[in-house]
Amino acid sequence: MASKGDSKDKDGKGGGIMPLIIAAVLSIVIGVGAGYGTIVTFAPPKAPEAAAKPAAPPAADAKAAEAPAADAKAAGGHGAEGDAAATEEEQPPEPVDPADVAYTPIPPVITNVAEPPTVWLRLEGGITYLKSGEKKPDVLAGETAQQIVQYIRTIKLSDVEGHDGMQFLQDDLNDITRSLSNGQVQNVLISGLIVE
Template sequence: MAAAVKDAAAEGPPAKSGPSLVVQLGALVAMTIAAAGMGWVSGGFMTGEKSGSEAAAHAPAAAGAHGAKSEGGHGESGGHAETAPHGDTLVPLAAVTTNIASPSDVWVRMEVAIVLDEPQAHDLPGIVQQDLLSYIRTVKMHEIEGASGLRHLRENLQERAAIRSDGHVKQVLIRTLLFE
């Protein structure tokens, strides 16, 4: 028995199995470079998708929003229209405050601005706002939870506004969205 113990001790430590430390570090460096390259490429796609009119439409909405009341009874729903450099018109709508369909004790306050391809009749923003209000009242909480729910909400608001305006609304910008 003592001879068996001596033979095992004479062999030394068991041989390593698997790749060497140099191969592991090389794989780590290669994966890091690949990840950085994919991040750079996807960042280029994400910033390349914004059109100039979208960037111009965001600037006035964030820089100085006008009041939520109509000015002087001209029929606009939420303030003064601003003209973007590309001929688009940004029209902030009055805030929408209502409860949603389910659960009915949850209230939502939403401030929206629309981007029109050209100046339209003064009653168009009010018509679009009323349609968006009626849509928000049909929404259920589980439909708008998470990032995909918010994306679907934006798409639905965009579609309804485009239909209501005969295609003159190019974009719906959600400025604030608050649930209580």
């Protein structure tokens, strides 16, 4: 005599373990795929292929360097000048002696933003600079404050909202002040930002 549970399994209407196994396998496959996608998306960039090649003898390097420069000049390119500029941009900055770095506060910066023009920002902070540079700290602080005013007048309030906005502001100010001070200003440090 067959029980009621056996008749349900034969008819295909019962629960069974097969749907549970299929669901488990699908969730594992989807999880592995999502994990792989995350790893591929956030993985650090691969090293350039040039670093993987074995070093060639110095004479071969000189000939190899001359050939692309000659080809670029013949093709109307920038030649060695363009290559030198590209390699300068790729090189990391030279290390700085910690004994040569000092801090000075900058005058508070109070100015309005580009949009909405009725909103005002007050930025307080300072700069780290190289003592061996040609400009004095008070001159650097004043020039940096002027550069910050000019930059803030070009941004929108939404550009500085949140953590990412503050990081972009910090990075932009660092880039601007370094380039305009010929590298004497190392960093702009923001100690306060008030929106009115």
